[in-house]
Amino acid sequence: MKINNIKLTLFILLSVLAGTFSSCKRTEIEPRDLNTEDIIWDETDQLGRKAEAYFNNIYTYLPNGFNRVGGDFLDAASGDAIPSRNNTSIENYTNGRLSDITNPDAYWGQSYSGIRHVNIFLANIDKVPVADAIKVPWKAEVRFIRAFLYFELLKRYGGVPLIGDKVFTLNDNMELSRNTVEETVNYITSECDAIKNDLKTDPIIDNLVGRITKGAALALKCRTYLYAASPLLNGGAVTNYTGAQALKTAGITSYPVQDDTRWQKVIQAAEEFFAYSTYFVIPTSNNPAYYTIFTNKKNAEVILAKQVANNFDLEINNSPVSYINNNTAAQGRTSPTQSFVDAFPTNTGLAISETGSGYNAANPYANRDPRLAATVFYNGLTWFKRGVETFEGGLDKKNDPIAQPVQTKTGYYLRKFMGDFSNSTSFSNQSHNFILFRLAEVILNYAEALNEVNRVEDAVTQLIKIRRRAGITAGVANRYGIKAGITQSELRDLIRNERRIELAFEEHRFWDVRRWKIGSSAISGPVYGTKITKNANGTYSYEKVQVGNMVFEEKQYLLPIPYDEIVKDGNLKQNPGWSEFN
């Protein structure tokens, strides 16, 4: 054995090993570009830039409503419309297939996810040395979002677990029980009261449009009281199922006892809103046009809207199918129903069935409430410089399942929220902020509550504001088609109809028919459309045809809590009728 060789070998081996070991002093062995907790809640940042990003992100939990459920409007399950496409998830609400597994609405998990982020923000924001002038409104705004998310849960499920400011960790007991409706309502409204004076006031400056203001908190409070006073939650609940009565008595699916004085709270809340709002005004005529409420970012009728960048997705998704924008055909996904179209009065304010309304069945779209043309595409309405053709075989209803796999099922397409493209040849970006609160709703809430406490004429005054703005003619005694001496019951129907057409496709009707408990009449049975035949002389014949059928069961007044949630949490009670197994 030559020593030299050994030396050589050892030298080589040691060099190799030394080389490897020298890299032991490693840096960057795990991602260093991550945003960690101490970066978000930076204790030295007076501007709180990462905290602000966290704050901004909480806004993404505000609901959006355009084509929200599997590509369809929620209102396509409210009797106002049906989906044009087959086998879409929205059909689950109307075909009897809804279950605690097939509910296409993700708001159970979504809401609690948002609530967690609010709680994280509240728990940490005081570490960041941001000036109170900034921090105080931030906290108030996220608390508004939390209250709003609880409201979203309330209207779907009744009372839900209230978790306060808790940020759960892996060691927490998650076997939570539901709070009562009363506790849920009180939590939401007390939060609104607690934050209202910390919020920014209206009108908000242009570059902050979309942020939550005091007006929104007052409107949320009013809406929450409205739902609390309405038949479903106000001692109504769902009763025809095993265990339903116990849930009601426990106050989980509704207040245990009906109490009509709850309407007073709606009135108080509405009046508090009107007393506050000098900015929110409703025009006294149909000018500017009704549709501009939905196409302007800033608008004195809008209290809060979900902000998105301008786009034309809505137009592509819902315009009549023959309109092609740069090689992309519109998809016409939403088919408003005949009963919805018939709900619009004529421009006299009288229902089309009433004598003297001026309705002509041979020319059904003439002389109608101007909101009809702003809400629904009917045959002949101008779009892209030509008339919509929903007559049989027309461009928008070819009845050719190969060339046009999707077309209207009812003879109508949805027009609401779209920009005015009647004289364009292509779509251009357009403001599409989904409105969460607007003045007309508060007025209608107010009118409804006034009528319920039998202040009928006070309610009529409110309703007239809406009708005047809509462009209905003043008519006899300036009553805008509302007959003199109207009874409480008649006015109730009229207010409900007004709410249906004024707030259509804004995700109100679906919940309204539930809180009024009118599901078995409003969203059950045959669905009709119109079949339009073009005659040889160029005129059209209209025929009412059945295009579908809706199934409604009493249990649908409250939505099912997701199946998995019930199985995971033994203390969480399912709403009546849904629980197939426990």
Place this chain on the structure above:
Amino acid sequence: MKKIIIFCVIFLTALYQNLAIAQTQQVQGTVSDKSGPVPGASVAEKGVSGNAVSTDENGRFRIALKGTSNTLLITGVGYIAREVKIAGQSSLKITLQEDNKTLDEVIVVGYNTQQKKVTLTGSASAISGPSIRKNTSASIQNGLVGKLPGFFAQQRTGRPGNDATTFYIRGVSSPNEGTNTPLVMVDDVEFTYEQLQRLDPNEVESITILKDASTTAIYGVRGANGVLLVTTRRGKTGPATISAKTEFTASQFTILPTYLDSYNSALLQNQAQINDNALAPVATFKPQWSDEDLELFKNGQDPYGHPNVNWKEALFKDYGSQYRTNLDVQGGTEKLKYFVSLGYINQGGQTRNYSKNQEVNGNFYHQRYNYRSNLDIGITKDLSMRFDLAGNYGEINQPSIYTPSINGNYNDPFYEYTSFYSLAPWAYPIKNPDGSWGYSNWQKTIGGGQYNAGNIIQRLTEFGYRRNIESNITLNASAVEKLNFITPGLSVKGTLAYTSNYGYYRSMSRQTAPSFIYNQATNTYAPRDNAVYDTPPLGLSYDPRFTYRALTAQAFLNYDRTFKKHHVTGMILYSRDSKTAQSADANFNFIPNNYLGYTASIGYDYKQKYLFQVNGAYNGSDRFDKSKRYGFFPAVSAGWNVAEEGFVKKNLEWLNQFKIRSSYGEVGQDKLPPGILYSYLQVYSPNNGIAQGDFGTQSTPVSGIQEGSLANNVTWERERKFDVGVDFSLLRSRISGTVDYFFNKRSDIITRRGTVSQIFGQDLAPINLTRTQNKGYEFELTYRDKIGKDFNFTLKGMYSLAENKILFQDEPDNPNRHQLYTGQSIGQVLIYKWDGFYSQEDLTDPAIPKPAGSVRAGDLRYADIAGNPDGSPDGKITEADRGFFAKPNLPSSTYSFQLGAGFKGFSFNVVFQGAANFNLRTNDSGILPFATNFLPIHQQSWTPELGNNAKLPLLTQNYNASSPQTYLSDFWYRSGNYLRLRTAEVSYTLPGKVTNKLKLQGIRLYANGNNLYTWSKLFNIYQLDPEATNGSTLQRMDYPPSKLYNMGISVTF
């Protein structure tokens, strides 16, 4: 490239000439055994390395002596080596003794250790280079199917450059996707699957799969999925042997659906519309195609208005071609041994070459250059080094055919071929009478214009290509120093290896070109797109696609010594590696993934009779938190060579070998499921997938950030492996075989909890929770014999079974017990059970359960199995009626038969391979009418007359109760069982006389093939390959796997 090869041939030939030194004393003779002459035996002069010849087919040899030892060393496979003194004779008769026990057979096990098979106590199977090369597929792992017990593989596609099988060793144990893949080690360096499939089979000496704890425990935290070891060829002492090989291969789809022609498709389309109209009759209803249309489709008199195009013929060639050539030089002296290899493969696609005259290549193809230089350098008597440089450079090309994004932007001719709306038989005429590209109003307007993509032949011709370019390099250097001065048998070894894979993407393509709709009545041409009359220039795009680098360092201390009857081995290894890769998740881009470990192994055997082995690894991965990084993975094993016992030798002479062995140990698995990287860190992620807010009348975007899923300190998964096996051979090794039984339990599988309420508000951290078991057995039986002098044959059968079960999964306590995943095998889905078709009478019968929504006669009928609180049927079809009614897609058993025979220079070998116990769900684009083009099976769709004999539900354009999307049932899952003629080869080695005249060492001519014939029910029903990707609603048909017909010549200089 050709020039380079020619240059190399000349250069290496010259080298060979120089090495051939003038000969001196000649000795000749014959080598024989009891039954006759032994061909192919090696005759070498002792003491003169490199001076060796082999015997010809008559056992004769001639050798020129150069040294002074006057001794010849004769060796032959299956014979005991012999030394013969020449003692002045010039003609020798040498008789060799058969070595019946094949005791010297070795197998490569962990860390490239060569171990005698007879003393191996673990479970491993190996295959050698020549056998791997009988498979002509471009991807090396395709050659292993059916040849290794315990190897489960499925070839999903035949797309050139992407046709490698996905494989598992002894099935799968984890429900997580992507964490069941075995560790791949090539010459001790970890390779990715992408790198493995680019390896040239010609460079491979052997492939071993390690299956049990005893063999995998030394890989510790990475060994639980089994290990695939590849050893490359190295130089051998002797004169340079130059081998050249050239192969031409014709490839053909195993199966590509043949669709119905226009007339028959139109009939079916009409029928679907008639069926749909019956639901709500419209007085004015007319089906799509009138009788006149049908007649024109049938008689073909209106080829422009009513085309009937055979798209299969228009798009695809009968055969694609593949060309492969290899050149290698092997040889060396004691001081320097070398193996140098070059390889080239060009794997062509099967679309017709429409882009031929376009000066851009728009065909499918994969071409690859492989190179390897493995050098062994003896520096001193005790110090040797090896230095390997290998790699490859390749291109994968596909046509760019640009499909609009609204239609999924598949950009794949196979998708379009299968899609009814994209390419009905009447879609459009390929060319117009004036020679312009044809189009049709049908195609322009169909589906609201979403299938208006242009003429596909035109797009294949003019739209250019998309290309991936990839370069792999591996450098591997090591040194071994014998430390005999400390104690004999001790040595130390150091290895340093670097591997890099870099790829980029380049495309030269266009997106529009003019085509015209011809109107025969007016003889006018209307453009497809009003704005397009011109063909724009091709556009270039480039994108760096893939980067992967790994650095490995290992230091070994080895000990191997025999003290009379005691044989002791030992190994201590320190190893570390660091992998850096581009990641789709920008946060983790290029963060090294480090692995560090110590491995030790001690083996002992007494006279090769009683065998013991203890292995262990202490190692860890930095993908886990510091506190949970390291683990200890021990294994013990023992074996008993019963046949070595005296009483056996005495009484059971026919029993040559009988070894019982068993092993038990624990191995780890450190791969994290997708989306869980650095799970111990909580990440606050920007933008979080939810639409970002913005404020102000100008919609000023604001940035958002949010808490990400919770962190948890997870660690590796652990698997306890038990294996017991028997190796035997009898009747002088005519019959030999192996039987193995294994039982593995995996615990701590990284899982996301399924039982915490959403009220928690956040995605939960993964935890080590799920438990599974996997058990099964393998056997392999070989019978080889000789008939007469020249005819020898081998029969071999193999069977492998691996059945897994989820022992525990965190899932809600579902009252529908039949829907619990716990207790099911991995990969199950909840589906309905198909139970015939609804008849007209069923619809009105309230006793027949139905799903909600509209149900009509001819819809699939499902079994009502549950729904009531007590678990009894509730008379309705609801989610509760779903259960586990289909088998997973991965076969639980696989089997093969091999038959090999040789007669003089001829040899013959076939391998049949099959798999059973698995289901394949076809894609919508594979079977659903109007998603796929019409297949003959659609003509047997439900009618009242066919009733339950129908093959498919009622033809409709609007599936409800039958829809695989809303009511997925076992109807859509078909048995994937198949039997394949996997490989077959016939070869002829030219007799020595001829070869000698040509001054060559050998010439071999051969013809072989892959996937030559398949028996599968799926072929007949769906015209689908049984190994195709398991379908989901959104997936599309892929490029089918190929059959290969190959002819080659191999020459040794």
